[in-house]
Each structure stands twice: as structure tokens, then as C-alpha cells.
Amino acid sequence: MKHLFTIALAKRKYVLLLIFSLIASLLFTFSGQLEMFSLGVVTKKGPDFFELFAPIKDHKLSPTNSVSKDLFEERWDQLDKNHSNSITKEDAQLFIKENTKPGVISQGLDFVNSIFPVEKNIYFLIIALVAVALFKATTLFCYRFGTKLLAIRISRDLRQEYFEHLQALPISFYQNHNIGSLSSRVVNDAYIIADSINSMLINYLQTPFAVITTLVICFAVSWKLSITVFIGLTLLIFPIIFLAQRIRKIARQIQKKQESFASVLIEFLSGIQTIKIFAMEEFSLKKYTEHNDQMAMLEKKSARYDIASRPILHTIGIFCLVTALLFGLYGLLLPLHEVLFYCGLLSCVYEPIKKFAEENGRIQRGIAASERMSEVLSVKPHINDHDGAIELARLKTAIEFDNVYFGYTSIEPVLQGVSFTVKRGEKVAIVGPTGAGKSTIALLLARLYDIQKGEIRIDGKPLPAYTQKSIRENIGFVPQKPFLFFDTVLENISFGRNYSREEIEYAAVQAHADEFIRKLEHGYDTLLAEAGKALSGGQQQRLAIARALVKKAPILIMDEATSSLDAVSEERIKQALKSLKGQITQIIIAHRLSTIEDADRIIYLDKGVKIAEGTKDELLVNCPQFKNMWDLLYCSRS
Ligand SMILES: Nc1ncnc2c1ncn2[C@@H]1O[C@H](COP(=O)(O)OP(=O)(O)O)[C@@H](O)[C@H]1O
């Protein structure tokens, strides 16, 4: 609840809209009461026989059920002042006015008559009724539209904030959260929150106001009746509280289930090929069905509580209404129009309470959603630019790893005291078995993680001295698994930057991608299917290489970037990289040794430890593991 209110009141622009909605809601409540008042006015006919001929006690007419002939004759004389043997309607009204305590309707009517004589002319009354109806319609629209608009804006801002926050979070965050859960938060939760804010504004602003003001009027009409009825009305509160707690609990469970449900679906979609080849459809279906059934069960439970509120409240409401009618008319002998007005007022209290109970489920779901969303929003990005971090211009001298220790978790070290230097313009290769920590080195250089011990320096300064953005601007990176997105080839290579078409095509030629791109249906303007599905692994890699090359970054890191390439493409790319030698600094991670033959130096890494460093010929002599690898490659090639 606190979360929702904080979100609703977070910004000034929201507050203005909130005030607007609030005013509209107050006017709306007032118009509802006015409507009931006009109902009373319309049904207010003159006094009936028993009222007019009731005995007078303490200077007031006292309600009665029987009239004696004596009293009748005495009263007749009182009413027929000028002995004309007839009584006019005016005579009767005047007498009633003088001898009764005026009801709320009569007082109100007197007030209205003093401004606009509705009682004198039936047309005036009709005009007044239409005006009340229009007033209510207008305020209802303004009020509902105001709160809805507020909800829409909050939802938009939340989605925006959520995404911006996600972008700032470190990679490590993503390892602890699954994509299904993160994406369902932004898609569903933002909407649920906004929706519940809408309900909350309606129910928490308007309901208390409507209930309190209406109660005041109810007591003014008849306090005796009010006390009786409202003892009954308090019964409404218990089921509401009970249902609210249930619904909130189930809402949390449903959201959890939705997350795992989304994960199952995303896993299935991204692994569809493997699933089909292994003929695992049945297994997937079973898993999916399980989740689906559990969700349906929770939804059923939630619906039961949601819907139960209506009949329960309805029964209590009708019970109160009947009490008011019977006790008002026959117990307290109130005039019919006052009792009708009173019952109308009861509906003004009852309706918002009923709506509150019904929409409470929505509010509870919003509370659960806002808790989940703020769980992500409250994660602080722990890799931050330090105060006074400077911009890294183009790499001038060297990259140094100095006794670097790092582990993704605190239990398992991945790099253990790794030291090496890459001078500007050099081409250095990192080789070693899988799991040695080669890719990790690339990620650390881009500062996607912070190291635990030692130092990584660029141009003599440790990485945190620079802004993260400027470090990454300096790096052209080809990852092990290329990432392509749903856009044209051109956009996939330029990746959001402004390069001329010539530059892009040149990079594609260098990456030996130009040839196959031109064969695509619309060449460079071909729309790639999601994640480049329609391209082969090698083609995807070549696009990723072109993307890194077009950036012309001073540091090029290739992480097994040629693993899926055919010999021809690999040779071409090798030539392209050769031509860049000396101009840019290259760090090539590879297990295929052909790409690194001409490297200035090769670093052999195993289990996070640097075993050897030197030229190819040196390593063949000094490093048996490297020699093994080389021999294996040689044999497999021949
Ligand atoms: N995100 C991660 N979380 C936890 N451990 C990881 C993560 N990425 C890699 N590792 C572990 O770190 C070690 C080195 O991985 P990596 O640098 O990818 O090796 P290489 O690229 O040499 O094959 C491996 O043991 C791997 O299991």
C-alpha cells in the first residue's frame, strides 16, 4: 500500500492530476446526494389525513394511527380559519409547517426555493432535475478520466524507469534472475499497478468522503433510524477485511506462478530446435500443462473470493434497506419522502463500499505487483562510475593485467593471479582449453564485472578511473555467440550508430559478409528474422565481425569469433585482420590456432592461471600443453 501511494505521489505532475481528480470526485459525491434529494422532492406530496389530524403534543404534531371525531372537529376549525367550510392545500401545508419540526427535505427545499422556485412551477422542477443529472454525469466523467489518465501516465513512467534501471544493472544481476520473470514484470506488473492505482484513487479518496458526508446527512434526517441501520452496516466491514487478506495472498502466488510460467514458455521457444530433435515435445508439454493447471487453480481460488464479495454484501445491503424502510415508516412514522430520501442516501453509502469490496482484489494485486517491481528497482547498480571518472580517449600505450584475481561467485576462483601486457598496436592471442577463463578476461576488460584483487590498467590508470562508457567506446567486441536483433542487416551492423552506407559495406567486405548479404532478398535492407534465425552460424558470426570492424575501435576483441566459419571465410578475415595489424590493438581468443599464427604473442591459459607466454615458436618449445594443442590441430587438418 505504501509503495502504491509513493508511486502515485512521486511526481508533481501526478499531484496536479490527483488534485483535479479529487475535486471532481468530491463534486461527484455531492451530485449523487443531490440526486437523492431530488428524489425526495419529487415524492414529497402533501400531508396525509393522519398527519394533518394528529394530536399536538409539546406544540408539535405527534404521529398517530387513529383520529377521534372530537379531535377531527377541533382540527377542522383550526385549519378552516375563515369558516368557508373547506380546507385548501395551502392551509394544510401552512399548518403542518407551523406544527412540525421541519425535515431535511423541507429545509433543503426552502433553501432551494429561495434561489430557484422549483415548487411553484413543475417546469422549474424538471429543469432542476435535468441540471442535477447533467452535473452528475460531468463530474463522473472528469473524475474517472482524471484517475484513468493518472494511471496511464504512471504506468508509462514505471515501464520507462524499469527499463532504464535494467540497463544500468550489472551482468551479475541477470544471472540471478530469469528473463521470463524480468519481462513479465515490465509487461504485466506496470499495467496491474496502474490499474490498481486507478482503483485505489477511486476507493481511497472518494469512498471515505462519500461515506462520511452521507452519514452526516443520514443523521440529520433521523438519528434514531441511523443508529439502527448503521449497526447493521458495520457488519459489512468484516467480510471485506477477510476477503482482502485472502485475495492478496493469492495474488502473490499467482504472480509467482506467472513468472515461472513465462520462463517455461521462453525456454521452450528458445530451445525449440533441441526439443524437436530430441523429440521432447511430450516432456515440454507436461511441464507446461503442470504450470498451466496450477495457475488455473489459483485463478479459480482468487475468483471465488473476488466474486463472493458481491452476494455477501448484497444480502447485508438489502437487510439494511428493509430495516430502514420498515423502521422509518412504521416505527418512527417518518413521512414517506423523508424515508425514500434516506434509503437513497443509504445507497450512496452502500454503493462505494460494495465497489470497494469488489475492486479490492485489484488493489491487492497492485500491491503485490508493486512490491515485486520495487524489488528490481531497489537493486543498486554496484558497478558505478566513480566521482571524477575521466573519459578514456583512444588507447595510447598499453593494456595491463596485473596479478588479477576474479571469481563469478565467492566460492570458485576463475582467474588466479593473471598478469600480461598488451601494447598498443599489438596482436595478442589468448588460448587454452574451455573453461580456462579466456572469455572472462574479455568481459573484465570491458568492466562488466569488477575484479577482486590486482589491477587492470589502461594507459597506466586502473579501469575504474575511466567512465564505463568511454572504455566500452574503445572496444570492438565479437562475442562467442553473436547477437542479432529483429531489424535490417544494415541496422544490425551499424548497431544504432551513424555510419555511411559505404563504411558499413566496407566493414562487411572485410568480414567476408558482403557476398552473402548481397544474395539476400533485399541485400543490406533485408529484415533479419528475430535473432538472425534464418542465417547460418557462420553468417551470423560474420555480421558480428562486421559490426565490430565498422566501429573502428582502437581495441578489437574477438572471442572465438571464427569458430563456425568455413576455411575460405576464415582466411579472408585473417587477411583483413592482418591489414589492421599495427593500426589497432587486437586481442584474439581462439582455440583454432590458424587464426593466431601471426600473433605477436600468445598467452596460454589453463584453469585461470597463465601457464606460458611467447611467440608461437617459443611456446611450441616451452609449453607442452600448447604443443599438444598444435599437434592435434595439425593432425586434424591433414
Ligand atoms: N556467468 C558466470 N557465472 C558463473 N561462472 C561462470 C560464468 N561464466 C563463466 N563461468 C565459469 O568461469 C570459468 C571460465 O569461463 P570462461 O571465461 O567462459 O572460459 P573460456 O572462455 O576459457 O572457455 C568456467 O569455469 C565457467 O564455468
Ligand SMILES: [Mg+2]
Ligand atoms: Mg569462452
